[in-house]
Structure formats: C-alpha cells, structure tokens
Amino acid sequence: MQDRVAMTVADGIADVRMNRPEKLNALDPAMFDALIDTIERLGTVADLRAVVLSGEGRGFCAGLDMASMTGGTAALDDRAHGIANRYQQVAWGWRTLPVPVIAALHGPVLGGGLQIASGADIRIAAPDTRLSVMELKWGIVPDMAGHVLWRGLVRADLLRECIYTAREFDGEEAARLGFVTRIAADPLAEAMALARAIAGRNPDAIRAAKRLAARAAEAGAEAVLAAEAREQAALIGSANQMEAVRANLSGRAPVFTDQTIF
Structure with a gap:
C-alpha cells in the first residue's frame, strides 16, 4: 500500500498521504x-480521533490516470462498499469514518481528486491551489460521489456551471464557491493543528457530532430531532463527558479514554 498511500497514526491522528508524486497522485487501479x-x-483503529488527508509532492491529486483506466464499466454497477461502488468509495468512504477527516489541498485538485477531497469533513487549501470539476473535459460526468458530497456545499447553479464548463479555479474562488472550507498558506500545517484541536475534545462527543451531521444532511426534521436526543442522552453522565466538565472547572487539559460508549 505504501507504493500509493502512506499512513502513520500518532496521538490519535492519522496522517494519510497519497504517495504517487511523480504522477501528481493521479488515480490508477493501484x-x-x-x-x-x-x-x-x-x-x-479504536483510538482514532481525526484524519488528515493530503498528497505528496506538487499536488493533492490530478484526477484519473486516463491511460491506466481501461477496465470498462462493470465496476460501476458493483455496490461492493455498502451504497457505493469501487470508484465512489474512495471519496464517499471518508464520510463513513466515525471521526472527522480534514483534507489539506495544494497544487492540482482535479476531477476525481476534487471528489476525494470533498469526502472530507473540512477542506483547507492553499490560495493558488488549482481545482476543477474536470470530467466534462473527457466527455464524462462526475461519478465518484461528487453530486452527493457537494449537496449543501455549493449552490446548485454554480455547481452546474462548474460541471458544464469543466473550468479551472483557484483556492480563493473555491472557498467562495463552497468547494473549500478555508484557505491557508500552509494547508497541511493548518490541517494538523485543527486535527490536534479536535483530538483534544471528548472523542465520544466528536463521533456523535459526525453522526448527527450526516443524519442532518439526509433525514427529515423529526428524525434529526430524535437523533439529537438519543446522542445527548448517551453522552450526559458518561465518563468522558464528566471528565470534560471536571477539566473545564479545574482549568486543566482533559484526559479522555478511547473506550467509546458507542
């Protein structure tokens, strides 16, 4: 796996890096x-608190390696990963993880690369990052979960313009459009700092918050209200929640356990 993706986990934070820098981390079968x-x-990973996703070298991901993608369309109908097919899972899968995922973007973030980044909970980009919903350039449509992931992030007419034209835009415009959460001169450093801040919060509450965010995006008001109540009832009085209270009252850093109640 190290040939394509490198991963280390320390202090509850997974540092995940696409590792094909000579090809701008383009997506081939491997x-x-x-x-x-x-x-x-x-x-x-039981003690996981947050994930930082980035790309080695000069860019995050330049999209599909078209020369390598000769496998036909059979996998498009194969729902081997729950509701997602193989191609969708590399973007949608980040949303299914129980902890927040932060993408650090620089250089090219094109086509499938943008869809992978969109699977993260939060995206931090360099101002000169190059982004594009590029699929129409190749006569195809975005099909790696982008339409679901962009729902609620990008205004519908602006999204359609980006899809129809396949035009390129920088990090500053991406933030205005909604593809990017915010910009930073050093996205990876900012993403790691944010991951450390998240890792310092009650891990049970962080996981509950991610579940609620997913529920809110896809369910009606009645279901979301009921989910809020269930999550809160499970948290109140739990060991990590009481530790958060004690730490705040005494002005010290909390010491949480990763034996989650969920």
Whole structure:
C-alpha cells in the first residue's frame, strides 16, 4: 500500500498521504485499491480521533490516470462498499469514518481528486491551489460521489456551471464557491493543528457530532430531532463527558479514554 498511500497514526491522528508524486497522485487501479484499503483500516483503529488527508509532492491529486483506466464499466454497477461502488468509495468512504477527516489541498485538485477531497469533513487549501470539476473535459460526468458530497456545499447553479464548463479555479474562488472550507498558506500545517484541536475534545462527543451531521444532511426534521436526543442522552453522565466538565472547572487539559460508549 505504501507504493500509493502512506499512513502513520500518532496521538490519535492519522496522517494519510497519497504517495504517487511523480504522477501528481493521479488515480490508477493501484491508487483506488490503496485508498479503499486505507479507509477500511482506519475504520478499525479504536483510538482514532481525526484524519488528515493530503498528497505528496506538487499536488493533492490530478484526477484519473486516463491511460491506466481501461477496465470498462462493470465496476460501476458493483455496490461492493455498502451504497457505493469501487470508484465512489474512495471519496464517499471518508464520510463513513466515525471521526472527522480534514483534507489539506495544494497544487492540482482535479476531477476525481476534487471528489476525494470533498469526502472530507473540512477542506483547507492553499490560495493558488488549482481545482476543477474536470470530467466534462473527457466527455464524462462526475461519478465518484461528487453530486452527493457537494449537496449543501455549493449552490446548485454554480455547481452546474462548474460541471458544464469543466473550468479551472483557484483556492480563493473555491472557498467562495463552497468547494473549500478555508484557505491557508500552509494547508497541511493548518490541517494538523485543527486535527490536534479536535483530538483534544471528548472523542465520544466528536463521533456523535459526525453522526448527527450526516443524519442532518439526509433525514427529515423529526428524525434529526430524535437523533439529537438519543446522542445527548448517551453522552450526559458518561465518563468522558464528566471528565470534560471536571477539566473545564479545574482549568486543566482533559484526559479522555478511547473506550467509546458507542
């Protein structure tokens, strides 16, 4: 897997890096396999608090390596990963992880690369990052979960313009459009700092917050209100919640356990 994706975990934070810098981390079959394997492995890390996703070298991900993608369309109908097919899972899979995922973007973030980044909970980009919903350039449509992931992020007419034209835009415009959360001169450093801040919060509450965010995006008001009540009832009085209270009252850093109640 190291040939395509490198991963280290320290202090509850997974540092995940697409690792094909000589090809701008373009997506070939081996990269798809490595990303899916990484997502599956992350789902089994008990003490995981946050994930930072980035790309080695001069860019995050330049999209599909078209020369390598000769496998036909059979995998498009194969729902091997829950509701997602193989291609969708490399973007959608980040949303299914129980902890927040932060993408650090620089250089090219094109086509499938933008869809992978959109699977993160938060995206921090350099001002001169190059982004594009590029699929129409190749006569195809975005099909790596982008339409679901962009819902609620990018205004519908602006999204359609970006899809129809396949035009390129920089990090500053991406933030205005909604593809990017915010910009930073050093996105990876900012993403790691944010991950450390998240890792310092009650891990049970962070996981509950991510579940609620996902529920709010797809369910009606009645279901979301009921989910809020269930999550809160499980948190109140739990060991980590009481530790958060004690730490705040005494002015010290909390010491949480990763034996989650969920």
